[in-house]
Amino acid sequence: MVKQSTPATELEVDGRTVRISNPDRVYFPEPGITKLDLARYYVSVGGGIVNALRERPCMMHRFPDGVTGERVHQKRLPRGAPDWVETVHVTFPRWNRTADELCVTEVAQVVWAVQMSCVEFHPWNSRRGHVEQPDEWRIDLDPGEDCDFATVRRVAGVVREVLAELGAVGWPKTTGSRGIHVYVRIPPTHGFGDVRRAALAFAREVERRTDEATTVWWRKDRDPRAVFVDFNQNARDHTIAAAYSVRATPDARVSAPLTWDEVDDCDPADFTVLTMPGRYAAVGDLHAGIDEAVFDLGTLLAWAERDEAEGRATPEDPGPGA
Numbered sequence: 001m002v003k004q005s006t007p008a009t010e011l012e013v014d015g016r017t018v019r020i021s022n023p024d025r026v027y028f029p030e031p032g033i034t035k036l037d038l039a040r041y042y043v044s045v046g047g048g049i050v051n052a053l054r055e056r057p058c059m060m061h062r063f064p065d066g067v068t069g070e071r072v073h074q075k076r077l078p079r080g081a082p083d084w085v086e087t088v089h090v091t092f093p094r095w096n097r098t099a100d101e102l103c104v105t106e107v108a109q110v111v112w113a114v115q116m117s118c119v120e121f122h123p124w125n126s127r128r129g130h131v132e133q134p135d136e137w138r139i140d141l142d143p144g145e146d147c148d149f150a151t152v153r154r155v156a157g158v159v160r161e162v163l164a165e166l167g168a169v170g171w172p173k174t175t176g177s178r179g180i181h182v183y184v185r186i187p188p189t190h191g192f193g194d195v196r197r198a199a200l201a202f203a204r205e206v207e208r209r210t211d212e213a214t215t216v217w218w219r220k221d222r223d224p225r226a227v228f229v230d231f232n233q234n235a236r237d238h239t240i241a242a243a244y245s246v247r248a249t250p251d252a253r254v255s256a257p258l259t260w261d262e263v264d265d266c267d268p269a270d271f272t273v274l275t276m277p278g279r280y281a282a283v284g285d286l287h288a289g290i291d292e293a294v295f296d297l298g299t300l301l302a303w304a305e306r307d308e309a310e311g312r313a314t315p316e317d318p319g320p321g322a
Contacts, residue, residue: 008020009036016084020114020115022035029250042107048257049121051285052121053110053121053123055126055129059122073100079228080231088105103128137198139184140227141232143216145224147225154191155213156213158210168184169294170184171290177247183243185294187294195297196235198304199235199300203231204307212227223302244280252274253271253272259286
């Protein structure tokens with residue numbers, strides 16, 4: 001017997017009509033979250049996800065058969081996009097290729113991407129007006145195999161301490177997995193190389209202050225109980241999940257913005273497709289003020305020059321996925 005497909009439905013999103021085919025297709029089997037549920041989730045946090053993605057080249061992580069199936073890393077915009085879905089043209093010198101990537105400016109574009117089976121949104125840390133000059137410094141606290149989340153939270157506290165001493169405002173969020181991200185807005189006046197050098201200098205200062213953090217480059221050489229302060233997420237063409245992006249975990253976790261006061265007690269499992277709409281309705285976008293808190297990298301670049309003069313070179317970026 002041939003299974004009948006569910007008729008398509010339409011969502012009205014800020015004056016746009018977005019058609020959702022197979023709305024009852026289950027994307028997350030454990031909680032029973034469907035494609036339509038996913039689309040409605042992104043509508044419910046619309047202002048927040050657009051703020052996180054606005055005008056950034058964005059890699060789409062697509063799951064045509066749900067999160068238990070194959071993951072497709074899509075840089076080029078899928079065919080069939082409406083004329084109101086925007087793109088940005090980017091180059092990949094490492095492979096001598098180019099791509100027109102999704103470039104979100106409104107929530108209907110996010111919902112259209114869900115229609116194209118996108119679950120996760122991974123933007124660049126630069127925008128289309130200055131693709132080669134990042135305006136977002138990303139601090140990625142990546143726990144080792146034997147590192148618990150309490151350790152990640154403690155290292156985040158050290159990050160907060162160093163940022164405060166620098167006069168920088170950090171905007172924390174769960175990764176939606178096992179770690180924590182902290183974002184800092186910077187002026188788009190430096191290339192990826194300098195932002196990465198500055199991020200490494202900061203990471204080394206965190207490492208000096210706690211033996212629970214590491215900047216050891218190769219995974220095989222790291223203490224598996226430590227948190228890797230992954231400065232390489234600031235390299236060109238490296239992307240991480242945006243604030244409010246759903247993650248392909250069995251329980252449909254979300255990369256959730258936090259206040260600093262929440263970091264000490266937060267549990268990533270508390271933030272899911274099912275719980276975040278209510279949280280967002282209650283507290284709004286906790287990253288709403290990020291564009292007004294811009295930090296100059298001058299001090300960190302001076303730290304980088306000091307470290308380099310002492311023989312602590314910056315490791316070469318092996319490329320995404322290395």
